[in-house]
Amino acid sequence: MKIAIASGKGGTGKTTVSLNLALALSEVQLFDCDVEEPNCNLFLGYELEKVEDVMCSVPVIDPEKCSLCRQCSDFCPSNALAALPTRVLVFPSLCHGCGGCTVLCPEEAIQESQRSLGLIEKSKKGNSPEFYRGLLNIGETMTSAVIKKLQKHIDDRKTAIIDAPPGTACQVIASIGNMDYCVLVTESTPFGFHDLKLAINVVRAIKIPFGVVINRYGLGDSKVEEYCKTEGIPILLKIPNDRRIAELYSRGIPFVREMPEWNEKFLGMVEAIKSQLTGGKVERT
Numbered sequence: 001m002k003i004a005i006a007s008g009k010g011g012t013g014k015t016t017v018s019l020n021l022a023l024a025l026s027e028v029q030l031f032d033c034d035v036e037e038p039n040c041n042l043f044l045g046y047e048l049e050k051v052e053d054v055m056c057s058v059p060v061i062d063p064e065k066c067s068l069c070r071q072c073s074d075f076c077p078s079n080a081l082a083a084l085p086t087r088v089l090v091f092p093s094l095c096h097g098c099g100g101c102t103v104l105c106p107e108e109a110i111q112e113s114q115r116s117l118g119l120i121e122k123s124k125k126g127n128s129p130e131f132y133r134g135l136l137n138i139g140e141t142m143t144s145a146v147i148k149k150l151q152k153h154i155d156d157r158k159t160a161i162i163d164a165p166p167g168t169a170c171q172v173i174a175s176i177g178n179m180d181y182c183v184l185v186t187e188s189t190p191f192g193f194h195d196l197k198l199a200i201n202v203v204r205a206i207k208i209p210f211g212v213v214i215n216r217y218g219l220g221d222s223k224v225e226e227y228c229k230t231e232g233i234p235i236l237l238k239i240p241n242d243r244r245i246a247e248l249y250s251r252g253i254p255f256v257r258e259m260p261e262w263n264e265k266f267l268g269m270v271e272a273i274k275s276q277l278t279g280g281k282v283e284r285t
């Protein structure tokens with residue numbers, strides 16, 4: 001099963017849920033898809049090794065062969081080419097590497113070169129959970145390409161936990177688009193409630209089964225719970241606004257490591273997800 005952990009905004013506890021869930025399970029892979037600032041390994045402390053570079057093909061135009069026909073710039077869906085009266089300009093940082101311009105060019109004036117976007121790293125053998133993360137180069141914008149490459153390492157024989165980037169933009173779609181289930185993490189505050197509704201719109205639009213985890217439960221605003229009940233959205237888990245959990249977090253310790261009773265709760269959450277996917281009853285408190 002492939003489970004994405006997402007949230008409408010940062011700081012709701014998405015990484016906390018991803019880490020503690022992965023640590024409660026066996027035969028599991030954890031993927032940090034927040035490639036702009038992956039932080040799972042701050043808590044795991046694994047020694048990581050490089051798996052591969054993430055590259056993108058970008059066009060290089062031979063001015064000797066180019067007839068300035070403009071077919072490439074008219075086609076480019078990323079506006080990475082600009083045909084001027086005397087030459088074609090290429091903007092590599094806008095190019096998504098689709099290769100269309102190379103195929104279209106009637107003069108065979110376009111060659112492709114490789115541009116580095118980032119890299120994929122993984123934990124050394126023997127660590128549980130097995131951990132992978134993507135790292136986007138500083139200043140780079142092609143997050144989705146790194147996320148797609150990262151998810152190629154999902155082993156279908158194991159449970160995959162995907163720590164998605166925060167928000168509702170394209171990198172979130174790239175992270176959760178091919179998942180079996182999406183857990184939306186929120187907190188019981190007006191801000192958390194507002195952004196949860198945005199995230200719900202996304203998962204509904206791409207038709208992924210989902211449920212909600214309320215983090216820092218008891219902060220005072222009960223709108224999230226009421227909304228989920230009205231909409232028939234399962235609340236999979238409530239993590240209380242507990243000083244001990246916050247202290248462990250601030251020391252970089254996933255709380256299932258010091259509070260073993262939470263292992264059962266996270267395992268119960270997975271059972272509730274399985275039950276939901278097979279059409280069973282999912283209500284939990």
Ligand code: SF4
Pocket residue numbers: 057058059075076077078079080081094095096097098099100101102
């Ligand atoms: S490879 Fe695709 S995105 Fe890049 S310049 Fe060519 S047409 Fe545009």
Ligand code: SF4
Pocket residue numbers: 061065066067068069070071072073083088104105106107108109110
């Ligand atoms: S399609 Fe080829 S020949 Fe036409 S403008 Fe682009 S590079 Fe030049």
